Amino acid sequence: xxxxxxxxxxxxxxxxxxxxxxxEEMLGxxxxxxSGLQRLCVWDDSRRTxxxxxxxxxxxxxxxDRVFVYxxxxxxxxxxxxxxxxxxxxxxxxxxxxxxAVVNLHHIRSLVSQGAGRIEATLVTGEKLMVSRxxxxxxxxxxxx
Amino acid sequence: MEQxxxxxxxGVNTKYRMGLYFSAAVFxxxxxxxxxxxxxxxxxxxxxxxxxxxxxxxxxxxLFPHGKNLLAEKKRVALWVxxxxxxFLGCGWGLHWFPGVxxxxxxxxxxxxEYALAAMWYALWLNEKRDTVALNQGLRRFQSEH
Numbered sequence: 001x002x003x004x005x006x007x008x009x010x011x012x013x014x015x016x017x018x019x020x021x022x023x024e025e026m027l028g029x030x031x032x033x034x035s036g037l038q039r040l041c042v043w044d045d046s047r048r049t050x051x052x053x054x055x056x057x058x059x060x061x062x063x064x065d066r067v068f069v070y071x072x073x074x075x076x077x078x079x080x081x082x083x084x085x086x087x088x089x090x091x092x093x094x095x096x097x098x099x100x101a102v103v104n105l106h107h108i109r110s111l112v113s114q115g116a117g118r119i120e121a122t123l124v125t126g127e128k129l130m131v132s133r134x135x136x137x138x139x140x141x142x143x144x145x
Numbered sequence: 146m147e148q149x150x151x152x153x154x155x156g157v158n159t160k161y162r163m164g165l166y167f168s169a170a171v172f173x174x175x176x177x178x179x180x181x182x183x184x185x186x187x188x189x190x191x192x193x194x195x196x197x198x199x200x201x202x203x204x205x206x207x208l209f210p211h212g213k214n215l216l217a218e219k220k221r222v223a224l225w226v227x228x229x230x231x232x233f234l235g236c237g238w239g240l241h242w243f244p245g246v247x248x249x250x251x252x253x254x255x256x257x258x259e260y261a262l263a264a265m266w267y268a269l270w271l272n273e274k275r276d277t278v279a280l281n282q283g284l285r286r287f288q289s290e291h
Contacts (some may be wrong), residue, residue: 093291107290113215113276115269145285 001025023069038089042069042076050076054092058123059103060085072107072125097121098132105142155206161201163195163256169261170194171232173254181245190242197236204228222266229262 019026041050056071060080069076080088086096093105103121112120117129119139131139174186207226208221213268234255237243243254 074250093287105284106291108284111277111280111284113273115273119280128150140280143280143287145279145283 001029010043018033018055027029036091040069040078040080040089042078044074044076052076054089054104055106057089057094058107058125059097059101059129061101063100070125070142095139096135097129097139098135103129103131151236151255159202159206163199166201167195170198171182173257177246177250177254190240193236193240194242197232201229201232204232226243226262229258231256 001039001103002009003004018025019031022030038075039053041049042052043049052069052071058070058072060067060069060078062068067078067080067085069078075101078085082096082100082102085102086094088094094102095105098104102104103123107124109122112122114120114130117133117136119136123129171186174190174194178184178186194221205225205228208225209218221223237254238251248252
């Protein structure tokens with residue numbers, strides 16, 4: 001594969017892939033580019049920015065109009081809203097659990113039916129998160145129930 | 146309009162609960178009468194049963210409004226059991242719903258009432274348990290497929 005880097009005066013970086021057919025090699029390049037784009041830009045208390053892969057995120061919640069992102073080890077803030085997080089990473093397991101929380105379904109250890117249509121989720125970190133009555137039917141649908 | 150809608154929904158919900166208890170009461174009254182060789186049921190007793198079931202259904206709706214986790218509300222459940230005993234045993238004994246029934250028969254009816262109350266909560270618990278198993282199976286499937 002021939003790789004050419006051109007330095008041009010452009011408003012933003014641009015990647016153009018040219019190929020006769022979309023073969024394995026090109027699909028690999030595409031997936032690499034896409035996984036790069038799917039990274040979530042967050043910052044910690046000392047305003048140091050980090051790029052997280054969605055898989056690292058356990059859950060996100062809003063507190064006082066700020067969106068916090070929790071991984072197993074740390075807590076960050078992001079500029080994205082819960083709705084954006086849900087829609088952007090829905091295919092990677094992000095699910096809206098309530099008005100103020102989005103959870104990564106891959107980081108749920110277990111679920112417990114709580115009556116009145118609610119579901120309690122125990123996360124891999126041991127924290128418990130309640131899926132509200134409004135969102136519980138959507139979770140069941142997502143799980144194929 | 147909102148008030149009316151809330152009242153209407155309350156009425157529908159209460160009506161279902163009342164119907165459930167009334168059908169159980171009529172079933173046992175009919176069974177006891179049949180065992181005593183009687184093939185009719187006094188209309189006044191049926192009306193008393195209907196009213197007592199309505200009163201209990203109203204209290205139940207107030208104790209467990211829509212959205213409450215029934216199994217988690219232990220104090221409310223205890224109050225519900227006390228109210229069921231007071232209303233059904235009180236009316237049964239005070240209004241002579243089962244005349245001619247011997248003491249052991251009365252005690253058997255009391256035991257049946259307690260069993261029926263316990264069975265209702267067991268059914269709820271069983272339902273939640275099965276739902277939890279299904280949820281976790283769905284979760285494992287999702288996690289392995291995606």
